[in-house]
Amino acid sequence: MSHYKEEQQRVDVVIEKVDEELKELDNRVGSVKSEIVSIRKNFWEDVKVNIDNIKEAVETAASIRQEAELLAEREHTHRHTKNEYNLLTKIKETPYFGRIDFKEDAEADTDEIYIGIGSFYDKENDEFLVYDWRAPISSLYYDYTLGRAEYKAPIGTISGDLLLKRQYMIRNGTIQSMFDTGVTIGDELLQEALGRNASEQMKSIVATIQREQNQIIRNDKSDVLIVQGTAGSGKTSAALQRVAYLLYRYRGTVHADQMLLFSPNELFNSYIANVLPELGEENMQQTTFQAYVEHMIGKSFTVEDSFAQLEYVLTKKNESTYETRVKGIQYKSSVEFMGLLEKYARSLSEKGLQFHDVTCKGEVLIEAKSICAYFYSLDMMIAIPNRMQLTMEWILRKLHEFEKIEAKKDWVEREVQYLNKEDYNRIYEKLEKDNQFDYYEKEHELLTKYVVKKHFRSLRRRVKKFAFVNHPAIFQQLFESKQKDIFVPDCWGDICKQTVKRLKNKQLANEDAAPYLFLKELLEGFKTNHLVKFVFIDEVQDYTAFQLAFLKRLFPKAKWTLLGDRNQNIFSHDQNRENNIIATLFTDHKVETVQLNRSYRSTKPIIEFTKCMIPNGNEIQAFNRDGKKPVCIKVSDEREHVENMVLKVKELKEKGYKTVAIICKTNEECMKVMELIRDTLYVHLVQKENTTYEKGVIVIPAYLAKGIEFDVVIIFDASNDIYYRESERNLFYTACTRAMHELYVYYAGELTKFLTHVPEELYIRERC
Known part of the structure; x- marks a missing residue:
């Protein structure tokens, strides 16, 4: 019998036993639920209420407590059984994804260990049919190639020989592919690549990728783990597996609600929402920095979000106040401005505080x-x-x-x-x-x-809640007094005037939001959160030094995982930022940095094309996944542009691509595109208010596409009069690196200067 048939038979046996357990659990859930309903319904009938004297009152209290404890115990049992049922339902679909054969020293037999999202125990034969991927013995699967290996068990270190490592892709109880490998592949794209009879060279490359990702997933010694990863290197995927691992590693002491993820936007939250449940864990707390800030500020102001700020920076270059605003953004994003606020707060000790009646x-x-x-x-x-x-x-x-x-x-x-x-x-x-x-x-x-x-x-x-303190007036007073120190920009007076004008209109600019809260906390006392044990920040390069320092003050007991890519920094506050700002902020912590330079989300032609756009792009290594070269298409007018693009989208849909993104530089440009194509093509416009990720054809501004991949990307307009400022290079790079399989770049006139250094053999030029 072939290996495949043997393995499929075992899958069938496991599913059969899971089905039996599910039936038993279903009966148990129903029984416990009926008990709970009965207890709730008859609660006061079963309690003898008498408060005529102290003795009777004490007996009544004891009776109530006893009935309440019984109800609480039944409700706990119901929750536990229901969770067990939900886990088994997932195990039935995909019983396991890996197997290792391990022979312990001094043992005659070799153990076959099958690994999945949760453990499954066969009571009849007294054996584990599936081990949880976070169990101690499962670490062999992640940490070792074939040969000598060991793992830490409750009784001590167990050593032996790892004889086999096999990986499966199982969907709805059927093995789609399986392969023997020396390493563990945690990403579906990589699994598919290896499932197609990959070469030894391919296996070697994947081994490197997985070892790097395991450094992230299983690191439990660092206070601050910095993951510097190129676009498509799998840093976010590894970080989410890290969440699940840590929840298992510290089970009993850390719960999902003690982990907090700051993600780039609500759309990204939707994009990753199902990842943790698929790994067998509850979802952690997820928010954006914007939502967190707005919650803390309340209704005192209308708070500008970072995307509105970026839209201003990208579209209002001709306004007379533009340069002043940009310099204000840069200064207010710095730790120097934090120092100015601390100095101002100290001065308020003597005079200047303002209050409400x-x-x-x-x-x-x-x-x-x-x-x-x-x-x-x-x-x-x-x-x-x-x-x-x-x-x-x-x-x-x-x-x-x-x-x-x-x-x-x-x-x-x-x-x-x-x-x-x-x-x-x-x-x-x-x-x-x-x-x-x-x-x-x-x-x-x-x-x-x-x-x-x-x-x-x-x-x-x-x-x-200190509502008697007039925080808006105190903050405004800082700019009216034009308080300064040696670090303020030359145009500080103009920055102050701009700020006061906005504050009088009850508008708080994005660059003022964190400083406003920081000053408020300095005056009221920091409301630190000691319950959160782990903080994850995705796209950390988009955070200002001020914001990071502020978050550090808010979560003093937390360990940090910071994910970023300096080549995808798209905001204007970072022009003069120190490279080592994170290390500077966390000098009192044990900091470790993991570098992920190999990109495997996009095809090799797309990676070779995009890495030529950025400094140090030669550090990025492409995963050997074949595909079509990027295509740069020159158009002569708007009508020709739209007609060609609509035909291209229809052609791509016929090829079976599920997600096609038309990426524009700004939201303003997105609105223009929607007007041009709405009668000829069904598309979904994605704006910052969107909270769900939908497949199909979408129109999206580049800054909202961060962290998300699409089968095909169409850059709507890469003309040199659209993308020409050096500060926009990373935005253009980010837009292009969203493409997994095909990339099309439209332009009129001259192509953006960001593609000047891309060798012509790396892409195809076409004219409509």
């Missing part, structure tokens, strides 16, 4: 100047955040006094008349308990107290 029903209870006077009456040796806390406590005491005064006012009497039935019942229950039901005065007193406390409750809540 504390009001109720439109009436001022405590004036802002009274709050200011109290704050500055406190000992200057006390830190500002501590004085803020003392001021907040003083305001709360004052509010308690005002509650008594407000209770006698007419508005309270009016609101008592409009209380609903539930409110009245709540008061009557209290009167009954106090045996005071017959006393009208007591009833009226409780009703007025209830109304006043209801209004003051939200007021107290706002005070506890």
